[in-house]
Amino acid sequence: MEYGLKPLGRERFWLWALLTPTFIGLIFGALGSVIATVVLSFAKWDLLTPPSWAGVSNYVELFKDEKILLSLTNTIKFTAMYVPGVVIISLFVAVLMNRRIRGVGLFRTAYFLPAVTSAVATALVWNMIYGRDTGILNFILERLGLQPVCWLCTENAMYAVVIVNIWGAIGEGMIIFLAGLTAIPREYYEAAEMDGASGFHQFFRITVPLVTPSIFFQTLISTINAFQAYDYIYMLTRRGQGDSSVPVVVFSIYRNAWNFFNYGGASAQAIELTVLVALLMAFYFWLERRYVVYE
Amino acid sequence: MTHQNQKSILDLVSYALLLLGAVLMVGPFLWMLSTSFKLPSDQFSKTLIPPTFTLDNFRELFSVNINFLLLFWNSAYISILITVGQLLTCAMAAFCFAVVKFKGRDTLFTALLLTLLIPPQVTLIPDFIIFKYLRLIGTSVPLWLPAFWGGAFGTFLLRQYFLTIPRDLVDAARVDGASLVQIFWKIYMPLGKPALAALAIFTFQGAWNDLLHPLVYMPSVPNTTLTVGLAFFQQQMTHGGKFTVLMAGALISILPLLIVFFFAQKQFIEGIALSGVKR
Numbered sequence: 001m002e003y004g005l006k007p008l009g010r011e012r013f014w015l016w017a018l019l020t021p022t023f024i025g026l027i028f029g030a031l032g033s034v035i036a037t038v039v040l041s042f043a044k045w046d047l048l049t050p051p052s053w054a055g056v057s058n059y060v061e062l063f064k065d066e067k068i069l070l071s072l073t074n075t076i077k078f079t080a081m082y083v084p085g086v087v088i089i090s091l092f093v094a095v096l097m098n099r100r101i102r103g104v105g106l107f108r109t110a111y112f113l114p115a116v117t118s119a120v121a122t123a124l125v126w127n128m129i130y131g132r133d134t135g136i137l138n139f140i141l142e143r144l145g146l147q148p149v150c151w152l153c154t155e156n157a158m159y160a161v162v163i164v165n166i167w168g169a170i171g172e173g174m175i176i177f178l179a180g181l182t183a184i185p186r187e188y189y190e191a192a193e194m195d196g197a198s199g200f201h202q203f204f205r206i207t208v209p210l211v212t213p214s215i216f217f218q219t220l221i222s223t224i225n226a227f228q229a230y231d232y233i234y235m236l237t238r239r240g241q242g243d244s245s246v247p248v249v250v251f252s253i254y255r256n257a258w259n260f261f262n263y264g265g266a267s268a269q270a271i272e273l274t275v276l277v278a279l280l281m282a283f284y285f286w287l288e289r290r291y292v293v294y295e
Numbered sequence: 296m297t298h299q300n301q302k303s304i305l306d307l308v309s310y311a312l313l314l315l316g317a318v319l320m321v322g323p324f325l326w327m328l329s330t331s332f333k334l335p336s337d338q339f340s341k342t343l344i345p346p347t348f349t350l351d352n353f354r355e356l357f358s359v360n361i362n363f364l365l366l367f368w369n370s371a372y373i374s375i376l377i378t379v380g381q382l383l384t385c386a387m388a389a390f391c392f393a394v395v396k397f398k399g400r401d402t403l404f405t406a407l408l409l410t411l412l413i414p415p416q417v418t419l420i421p422d423f424i425i426f427k428y429l430r431l432i433g434t435s436v437p438l439w440l441p442a443f444w445g446g447a448f449g450t451f452l453l454r455q456y457f458l459t460i461p462r463d464l465v466d467a468a469r470v471d472g473a474s475l476v477q478i479f480w481k482i483y484m485p486l487g488k489p490a491l492a493a494l495a496i497f498t499f500q501g502a503w504n505d506l507l508h509p510l511v512y513m514p515s516v517p518n519t520t521l522t523v524g525l526a527f528f529q530q531q532m533t534h535g536g537k538f539t540v541l542m543a544g545a546l547i548s549i550l551p552l553l554i555v556f557f558f559a560q561k562q563f564i565e566g567i568a569l570s571g572v573k574r
Contacts, residue, residue: 004396005465011475018391018479021384022407025444029418030410036421047427093316096309109560110317113324116556116563118504120522121545124529125323128330128538134339136326167320172567179568199305228414231506235526253416258511263420270416278412 041268046261058268068269071252075273078162078248079226085166086222087215090173095207097174098181108174115171123235126164127152130236157237157245164232169225173218180214181207212292220284227277230254249273331543338538352543362517363544366524369513371551373435373520374502380442381498382491385449390479392450393457394465404454411447415507423511437512438505438520442498449494452566456490457483493566496559500552521548 007015041058045051062068093111097104114122129136130151138148151160184207192202208215230250237245242259244251249269257266325343331352333345340346356363391397392404426437460483468478484491506522513519516527525544532541556563 004400005394005469005475005478006396007475014474014476015391015395015397018387018476019403021443022388022445022450025384025441025446026403026406026410029441029444030413033418033421034413036424037417040420047424093313096313099306099309101306101309107313107317108564110321112556112560112564114320116500116552117324117549118506118522118552120504120506120525121327121549122323124525124541124545125327125330127529128326128542129323136341139341170320175564175567231504231522234506234510235529238530250416254507254510257420257423258514263424266416267420270414270420273414274412274417277414281412 037267041271043264045263058265071247071249075248081162082226083222086169086173087218090170091177094174094177112171114168119231123232154245161246176218177214180211184210209293216288216292327542331546333539335537335539352539355540356543365517366521370521373438374499376439377442377502378495378498381449384445388445388450389453390483393454407447453490460486492562
C-alpha cells in the first residue's frame with residue numbers, strides 16, 4: 001500500500017486527533033489492563049483491605065485447587081464438543097441451503113433467529129424445555145414411552161448447555177459457510193458431473209477443500225466463543241451461592257472475583273485463559289499453513 | 296434411476312431436513328410467544344395455542360413492583376450510547392488506517408488487531424477496580440464509556456470497507472481544496488454507510504444482549520439492564536412465580552432486535568460475511 005493521503009501542515013494535528021480515542025483504548029484499555037491483570041495475579045486483594053504480595057501462590061492454586069482444576073476441565077470438555085458441533089452442523093445446513101431450492105430466504109431467517117436474540121431471553125425458554133417435572137422435552141419423552149431425564153442435573157447439564165450453545169451459534173456459522181460456498185465456481189461441479197463424479201465425491205473432493213478457509217475461520221471464532229461462553233451457562237446451571245453445575249473458567253473467574261472478592265486469584269485465572277487461547281490460536285495457524293487451501 | 300429423479304429426491308430430502316431444523320430453531324420462540332399469552336394457571340400446559348388467551352402478563356410486567364420499563368430504558372440508552380461511541384471512534388481510526396499515509400501506521404494497526412486476542416475477563420478486573428475507585432459502580436458509565444475509545448473489531452470492519460472506496464474521489468476532493476477532516480466527514484462517512492450500518496447493528500446487538508458487564512457494573516435490580524433484570528426474576532422463580540410473566544418479559548426484551556433484524560436482515564447477514572470472508 002504505497003498510496004496514501006499525506007496530511008498537510010495543520011492536518012497533522014487532526015490526524016492525531018482522529019486517532020486519539022484509539023490510542024487511549026490501546027494504552028489504557030488494552031496494554032494497561034494486561035499489565036494490571038498480570039500484576040494483580042501476583043497479589044492478594046479483596047479491595048476492602050490493603051493489597052499484599054502473594055508471590056506465585058495464585059498460580060500454584062491453579063494447579064492445586066480442585067474447583068479451579070474442574071473449571072479448566074469443564075472449559076476444555078465444553079470446547080471439545082461445542083466447536084466441532086457448530087462447525088459441522090452449520091456447514092451441513094449451509095450446504096443444504098446452497099442447493100438453490102425455493103424458500104431458502106425463509107429458512108435462513110429461521111436459522112438466524114437464535115443468533116440475533118439475547119441468550120438470556122432464550123435461556124428462559126430453554127429452562128422451561130429442560131424442566132424435570134414440567135418440561136416439554138420430558139413430556140415428549142414420556143409420550144414416547146421413555147424415562148424422563150434430569151437435563152440440568154450435574155451429570156447431564158454439560159450436554160444440555162452445549163446443545164443450547166450450538167443452537168445459538170448455528171445461524172452465524174451458516175452465514176460464514178454460505179458466503180464461502182457461493183464463492184466456489186459452478187463450473188467445478190459441472191466438470192465433475194461430466195466426469196461422472198457422485199454427489200458424495202463432489203462434496204469431499206470439491207466443496208470441502210474449497211471451503212477450508214471458511215472452516216478455518218469458523219473454527220477460530222467458535223473456539224474463542226467457546227472459551228468465552230457464559231450467558232447460557234449462567235442462566236441454565238446457576239445454583240445457590242453463585243455456584244454452577246457446569247462451572248467453566250469464565251464462570252469461575254466471575255465467582256472468584258465478585259462472590260469471593262479474590263481478585264488476585266481471578267486475575268491468575270484470566271491470565272491462564274489468555275495463555276490457553278493464545279496457544280490454541282498458534283496451533284490453529286500452524287494447521288492453517290498445512291491444510292487450508294487459498295485460491 | 297435417472298439423473299433428474301436423483302436430483303428431485305435430493306431436493307426433497309434437503310427440504311425435509313431444513314424444515315426439521317427450522318422447527319428446532321424457531322420452536323423455543325413460538326413457545327415463548329405462546330406462554331406469554333397463557334394464564335398463570337396454564338403455565339405448564341403443553342399446547343401451543345393458549346387454552347385461555349390473556350394480556351395480564353404484560354400488564355403485570357409493567358406494573359410498579361417489577362419496574363420493567365426502567366430496565367428497558369436502561370438497556371436502550373446504554374446500547375445507543377455504546378453504538379454511537381463505537382461508530383464514531385472506530386470510523387475515525389478506520390479512516391486514518393485506510394486512507395492517510397503516516398509514520399507507524401502499519402505497526403499501530405497490527406497492535407490494534409492484537410488486542411482482539413485479549414479476553415474480556417482480562418480487562419474486566421482492572422476496569423472494575425478503577426471504576427470502583429471512581430465510585431461509578433452501580434451507574435451506567437462503566438458500560439458505555441469504554442465504547443468511546445475505539446475497538447479492534449469495528450475499526451477493522453470499517454477499514455476493510457473504506458479500502459474499497461475509489462481513491463479518485465480523494466484526489467478530486469484534494470484538488471478542490473478539501474481538508475483531511477472534510478474528506479473523512481463528507482466522503483467516507485456517507486459512502487461507508489453499508490459498513491457503518493452493519494457495525495451499528497452488531498454493536499447494538501452486542502450491547503443489548505450483554506450479560507457479563509452489566510452483571511459486574513450494575514448488579515442490583517431495579518437500576519440495571521434487561522438481561523440482569525431477567526436473570527434476577529428467573530432466580531426469584533425458585534420461590535414461586537409466574538413463568539408466564541417471565542416469558543412476557545423475555546418476549547419484550549427480544550422485540551427491538553427482532554424488529555431491527557426483519558428490517559435490516561441484509562445488513563446483518565452481509566456484515567457477518569464482510570467480517571468473515573475478507574480477512
